[in-house]
Amino acid sequence: MNSSGALSRQTGDAPLLVWRHVRHGFGGRPVIADVSMELAQGGVLTLAGRSGCGKTTLLAMAAGLIIPLEGQVTNGFARTACVFQEPRLLPWRTALANIAFSLKARKVPRAERRETAAMLGERVGLRPADLSKYPHALSGGMRQRVSLARALAAGPDLLLLDEPFSVLDVGLRRELRAIVMDRVIRDGLTAVFVTHDLAEAALVSREIVVLAPSPGRTVFKRTLNRPFALRDADYAEERAASLLREPAVAAAFRLNGDGPAARGGRPAVFDGPQKEKPPVHMPETRLITDMAGRKVLVPARLTKVFGYNPMVTALVFALAPEKLAGLGMPPMPPERMMADKAYLDLPVLGVMGGLFGGGRRTFDEEAVRRSGAQAVLSLSLSRIDEVEVQAADALSAKLGLPVLIYDGALDRSGEVLRRVGALIGEEARGLALAGYFEEKFEVIRRGVADIPPEKRRSVYYAQSPTGLLTEPRGARHGEIIDFAGGRNVAEVFEQRGCGRSPISADDLMRWDPDAILVFSEEGRSPGRLIERMPDDPFWSRLRAVREKAAFEPPAGMYHWCDRPPSVNRIIGLVWLSGLLYPDRFDWNMEEEVMRFYELFYRIALPREKARMLLGASGRLRCP
Amino acid sequence: MTPAPPQAEKRARFDLWAPVLGVAGFLVLWQLGHLAYGSFVLPSPYETFTALWELFLDGRALPALWATTRRALAGFFLAGLGGSALGLAAGFFPAFERAMRPVMAFFLGAPPVAWIVLALLWFGSGGAAAVFTVAVTTFPVVYAGAVQGVRTLDEDLAAMARSFGAPPLVLFWDVRAPHIASYLYPEWVTALGLSWKAAVMAELLGAADGIGAGLAMARVNLETAEAMAWVAAVVAMLLFTQHALLEPVKRRMTAWRGQGDASP
CATH class of the missing domain: 1.10.8 (Helicase, Ruva Protein; domain 3)
Structure with missing residues (x-):
């Protein structure tokens, strides 16, 4: 328990870990500008600063994961181990x-x-x-x-810790920190902590280095000599407050104004008995539980949010267009046709690829930070599971922003509208839109409930120019078919995330569906799949094509049925139910369309424009 | 893994019995259909299995099953190896993937029937045409799985492994390979299922032996019972491969994903 021994060892030995005039950047943007630091055996160094100050990068250099563009990092310790911000378990x-x-x-x-x-x-x-x-x-x-x-x-003999405990609750954080500190005190383990919490820094370090962001540089150093055993919460808080009185530190942590740190998200929660908080602490926050059951701290007043899959863009656009921090993808023709300039001028921040949708990962973390988004939302494309949760946690750690997961299932749209409405301070609007959704959904659900399975219209959803990619029964991308009372004929292995599962043409021939929804992603080209179908030797043999029951779902602002599977599917569902069962639903589609666009997007659609939207595909088939 | 708790054991046992129950229900329906339409349109299960038994006694069934199996597996292995290798390459080298994309669209878009016609022109009627058709139809499926597997690799995990000084071999086998396999394996299963279908179809149009050829003969001779017997034989083989060979492996391989994803 005697820590002074370790301390003298530190002061006596030559430094083993040295950053010497380190400069670094990503993609031409400087991240670290000339940082020099050193650490001897038995030392405990904390790198403190707000997000974007390069502290994680400096740590990764010590771990040998990043080689600086200029300068040198030498690590003379025999064995280095990292604890990352996210657990990174196999x-x-x-x-x-x-x-x-x-x-x-x-x-x-x-x-x-x-x-x-x-x-x-x-x-x-x-x-x-x-x-x-x-x-x-x-x-x-x-x-x-x-x-x-x-x-x-x-x-x-050297432990590198990159805010590993910052997302844990107070008790757990203290417990894990105690385990590390026990090693430090008893075995003279050398450690480097990265944190944005000065009080925590004061509790665990012998030396604190404060870094300022863009580009990262050291602005302040302080050595703390009090033995660890004698440090308590009061001490930590008093030290933190005293550090913050230093102009350089205060500047580095400055939170007001328009710098990204104000949105930097996680507040520096301090877990000791608290008396008076230093005035600098971060904006007011509240605890939100998302649909994965994760508890996430978000700023009390959100002014900008971003969705890492395009469905969120549609959702937020419906709820509060002014709160969109950016778009996931460049606007598509249906958006360009209707959206105003403010929407079209939003920066494109990318989408998450892989498991999340879109297939391609274009997510630009730097652009997201710059955009001023204070929270990132996801509407999941499959059942919310561990993969989704882990990716959200990882992203949250990387961006320093809260990431919330919502369920992208069509039947939960009401709940999502209410939750997200409440989250971004548009409670009334969320309730109104959810009310509309639930009314329509219920009418359609009851309207199709008594159709026996054999009387249900079978539907095939043709995607890609070949038409042989589809969404199988039960897939999120195609679920609108089931909710509209149709029977999706495709029963194949589902591709996760971006969907588009291949089928073989002979299977399709055998299924021979009553209707085909065509979304061939060929724009309005006159040679697109739906136009080719009647003359195509394969497609023309399908009953649906012969009977003119192949339809292209309309698109205005967003597509009505899929890609992205957004809130626009609500009007898509109305349309599709009327299409499949004209004897059960006699929607006045022009009125429905006008009402939907007015309510959801505050767009007053002239009647002829509504007719035009429907016209391309709104031919109702006689039963 | 630790021994399964009794609840899970009970579930596992039901998992084994559920397919049997399904088959029984199916047979009953079949018999009802037979009673309604007569032997020519729908031979009864009994007639079908008698026909199947006779095929075995004649010594026609086993060689045919073997011929089809051989072709399906040969095509599957070609596609499995080629598709995985190319898919991995495409995953690691995006430029290559972009170059392959139109080619893959072509492979994916062409109906299997078209391939059979081409294969017959190129290889003549015989085993090679069937093997080719199987390989060509299953190849894109495997390829896509491999690309997806590599694309979604988690570089954070790799960085973690490197930070502990993991040698390249450990990095590959412990960090990258399980992830890629979790994407590849389901595609292999899909591809294997497809291989049988494609093999039988190719044989039907252009082979002198195999299940497909048997089906073609049965059709020419208007032997409905025999045709159904062949169908039963191929379905039985598919079910056997799927439930006795692939499912247990799959269950093992997906244990780490948890309950929800373990079942198809």
């Missing part, structure tokens, strides 16, 4: 195997690996039953325990 390994991974990387024999890992698992407070679980079955806190155990298993 999802296909159990907790035990994840802890043992750092030993496997060092080629430690299997039996010894398991033994050490089990011991460390216990040390960080995991029960043996938890050790045999896969990460998806562990809570966020348990995952971070695993991550910490993995780093300790490496037997490091």
Whole structure:
């Protein structure tokens, strides 16, 4: 428990970890401008600063993950281990195997690996039953325990911690921090912390370096000599307040004005008994539970939000267009046709690829930061699961912004409208739109409920210029068919995320659907699939084509049925139900369209324009 | 894994029985259909299985099953290897993927029937045409899975592994390969299912042996029961491969994703 020994060791030894005139940048933009620091054996250094000051980059350099463009980083420690902000566990390994991974990387024999890992698992407070679980079955806190155990298993003499505890609740944070500090005090472990919380820095470090952002540079250093055992919450808070009285520190942490840090998101919550908060602390926040059940801190008043899949853009545009921080993709023709200049001029910030939609990842983190978004929303394209949650957590950590997940299922649109409406301070509007949705949805649900399965119209959803990509039954992209009372003929393996599952033409021939929805992504070209169909040797053999039951769903602002599967599907559902069952629904479609656009997008559509929208495809088929 | 709790065990047992129940229900419906339409249109299950049994006794069934299996598997392995390799390459080199995209659209868009016609022109009637058709129809499926698998690799995990000094081999086998496999394996399963269909179809149009050829003969001779027997034989084989071979592997492979994703 005597920490002064470790301290003298630190002052006596030559520095082992040195950043020497380090400069770095990403894509031509400077991130770090001439930083020099050093750390000796037994030292504890904290890099503090708001997001964008390059502290994580400096840490990654120490870990050997990034080579600086200029300058030098030398790490003379024998063994370095990292605890990342997000747990970064291998999802296909159990907790035990994840802890043992750092030993496997060092080629430690299997039996010894398991033994050490089990011991460390216990040390960080995991029960043996938890050790045999896969990460998806562990809570966020348990995952971070695993991550910490993995780093300790490496037997490091230098531990790098990148805000690993910042998303945990107060008690857990204190517990994990105590485990690390125990190693520091007892074994003289050298550590580098990265944090944005000065009070935490004061609690754990011998030396604090404050960095200012854009580009990152050191603006202030202070050494704290009080033994760790004697530091308590009061001490930490008093030190933090005193640091913030330094003009350089205050400037580096400045939160007012239009700098990105004001939106920087996570407040520096301090977990000691609090007396008086330093005046600098971050804007008022509230705790929101999203539809994945995650509790997320968001600023009390959100003025800009961004969605990392394009469905969110439509949702927020309907609720509060002025709160859109940007678009996911460049505006498509249906948007250009209707949207005003303010919308079309919004910056394009990209979409998440892979599992999230769109297939391509164009997400530009830097642009998102610049756009002033204070929160990032997602409407999930599949059942909300661990993959989604982990990606959201990772993104949140990377951006320093709260990321909230909502369910993109059509039947939950009402709930989503209400929740997001409340989130962005448009409660009344959220309620109104949700009310409209639920009214229509209920009419259609009841209208088709008594149709026996064999009487249901079978529908095929043809995508891509070949028409042989589809969305199988149960897929989010095609669920509108089921909700409109149709029977999706495609039963194939579903491609996750962006969808577009291939089918074979002979299957389609066999299914021979009653109707085909065509969305061939060829614009309005006269040679597009729906125009080719009647003369195409394959397509013309399908009953639906012969009977002129192939339809292109209309698109205005957004497509009505899919791509993106947005709130616009509400009018799409009305349209499709009338199309499939004209005997059951006699919508006055022109009126419905005008009312929908007025209500959702505040666009007063002239009647002829509504007719034009429908005209391309609004031919009702006689039963 | 730890031993499954009793609840899960019960569930697993039901998982085994559920397909059997389904088959029984199906047979009953079949028999009803037979009673309604007669033997020529719909031979009863009994007649069908008798016909199947006779095919076995004649010594026609086994060689045919073997011929079809051989072609389906040969085509599947060609497509599985080629598709995985090209898909991995396309995943790692985006320029290559862009170059391949139109080619893949072509492969995906061309109906399998068209391939059979071409294959017959190129390879003549015989096994090669069937193998080719199988390979060509399943190739894009595997390819797409591999591309997707590589594209979605988590670089944060790789950075984590490197930070612990993981050697390249550990990095590959522990970090990258399981992720890619989780994308590839379902596509392999889809492709294997497709291979049988494609093989039978190719044989139907242009082979002297195999299940497809047997079907063609049955059609010429108006032997409905025999045709159904062949269908039953190929379906039985498909079910066997799927439930006895692929499902257990799949369950093992997807355990880490949790309950919801483990079942198809």
